[in-house]
Amino acid sequence: MEWKIYTKMGDKGETSLMGGTRVPKYHKRIEAYGTLDELNAYIGLVRDQEIDAQYKKTLIEIQDRLFTIESMLAKDPEKTIPRDLPAIVEKDVSLLEKEIDQMNEDLEPLQNFILPGGHTTVSHCHVARCVCRRAERLVISLASEHVVDELNIKYLNRLSDYLFVLARKLAKDLGAAETPWKARV
Numbered sequence: 633m634e635w636k637i638y639t640k641m642g643d644k645g646e647t648s649l650m651g652g653t654r655v656p657k658y659h660k661r662i663e664a665y666g667t668l669d670e671l672n673a674y675i676g677l678v679r680d681q682e683i684d685a686q687y688k689k690t691l692i693e694i695q696d697r698l699f700t701i702e703s704m705l706a707k708d709p710e711k712t713i714p715r716d717l718p719a720i721v722e723k724d725v726s727l728l729e730k731e732i733d734q735m736n737e738d739l740e741p742l743q744n745f746i747l748p749g750g751h752t753t754v755s756h757c758h759v760a761r762c763v764c765r766r767a768e769r770l771v772i773s774l775a776s777e778h779v780v781d782e783l784n785i786k787y788l789n790r791l792s793d794y795l796f797v798l799a800r801k802l803a804k805d806l807g808a809a810e811t812p813w814k815a816r817v
Contacts, residue, residue: 653708660774665705667767672698674760681753683802690731694791697724701784705771709779720783728790735801743812746800750808754799761795764788 646654672695679691700718707713748758768788774780803810 653711660770660777661705664767664770664774665702667763667770668698668702668705671760671763671767672702674756674763678753678756678760678798681756681802683753684805687798687802690727693727694794697787701771701787704781704784705774720781720787722783725783725787725790728787728794732790732794732797735797739797739800739804745813747811747813748799750803750810751806753806754803754808757795757799757802761792761799764792764795768792 645657648654675691675695675698679688679695697720700720703717704719707717749755768785771780771785771788775782775785800810802808
C-alpha cells in the first residue's frame with residue numbers, strides 16, 4: 633500500500649495520533665515527536681559529512697532508535713493499535729555509553745566549557761546536540777502529564793552526551809581547534 637503524501641486532514645490545525653485520536657498540532661505529544669524528527673534530520677546532516685564509516689554506522693542506528701521513540705510518542709496510550717511497536721531497550725543506552733567511552737579515550741580531558749564551532753561538521757554536530765536537549769526537555773514535559781517510557785528519556789539524555797563527545801572527536805579527527813570558554817572576570 634502506498635502512502636498518500638497529502639491527506640488534507642491537517643488543514644484545520646489538527647493531526648491524528650496512532651489509534652485515530654485527533655489532537656491539535658501544538659499538542660505536547662506532537663511537539664515532542666516533531667522535535668525528535670527535527671533531531672533525526674540534523675543527525676542525517678551530520679552523517680552526510682565526510683566522517684569515519686563507524687560514526688556513520690552508529691548514526692544510522694541512532695536514527696532508527698529516534699524513529700522508535702517517535703512512534704512510541706505518536707501512539708495514543710488510550711487506544712489499541714493493530715501492531716506492536718518497537719521499544720528502546722537498555723542495550724540501546726549501553727551502545728551510546730560504549731561509543732562515548734571509546735571516543736573519550738582519544739580526547740584530552742575537559743578543563744573548560746567549549747565554544748561550539750571550529751569546523752562545519754563539528755558545528756552540525758553541536759546543533760544536533762542542542763536539538764536533542766530540547767527534545768529531551770519536551771519529552772520530560774510530556775511525561776509530567778502522560779505515561780512515557782523512562783528509557784526514552786534516558787536514551788535522549790545519553791544521546792546528547794554522545795553528540796557532544798562526537799563533536800569533540802570530529803574536531804580532533806578534522807584538525808579543528810577547540811575553543812575553550814573563558815569567563816570574563
